[in-house]
Amino acid sequence: MTRTVAVVCGSGVSSTFLARxxxxxxSARGQFWHVLPLALDELDDRADELDVVLLGQHVSAEHAAVSARVPGAIVVPLSVGGIDEPAAREALDLLQGIPSPDTSDADASVAADHRPAPHEGDPHG
Incomplete structure (x- = not known):
């Protein structure tokens, strides 16, 4: 099952680059997520499709409001700003810590406790 993650920013521009x-x-890790770049004002139209919402650092103050707008999704603010590789790596690390929907509760807690360290397995890290 492919899950859908929205990368959200204020206008949709920086989220496009971060989503890319x-x-x-x-793709390099063989993981399958449908990644959508969205602006904050596009969330309501796509809320039913989303499993995870990653909030860009500059809109992270909207966490509570976004959580209310997409009640079926996990909403996570990014702490790294920008659209470059460090922000994409943080997003990847966050996604890797989210258990699969077909993972049992016991497995989910184990998965959350065993998130890879930043840049783990990366020859550049």
Whole structure:
């Protein structure tokens, strides 16, 4: 099952670049997520499709409001700003810590406790 993650920013511009970087990292690791770049005002139209919402650092103050707008999704603010590789790596690390929907509760807690360290397995890290 492919899950959907929205990378959200204020206008949709920076999320487009960050989504592109995240897709590249996911592809290199053989992981399958449908990654959508969205502006904050596009969330309501796509809320039913989303499993995870990654909030760009500059809109992270909207966490509570976004969580209310997409009640079926996990909403996570990014702490690294920008659209470059460090922000994409943080997004990837966050996604790797989210258990699969077909993972049992016991497995989910184990998965959350065993997130890879930043840049783990990366020859450049």
């Amino acid at each position: 970087g995240l897709r590249s990292l996911l």
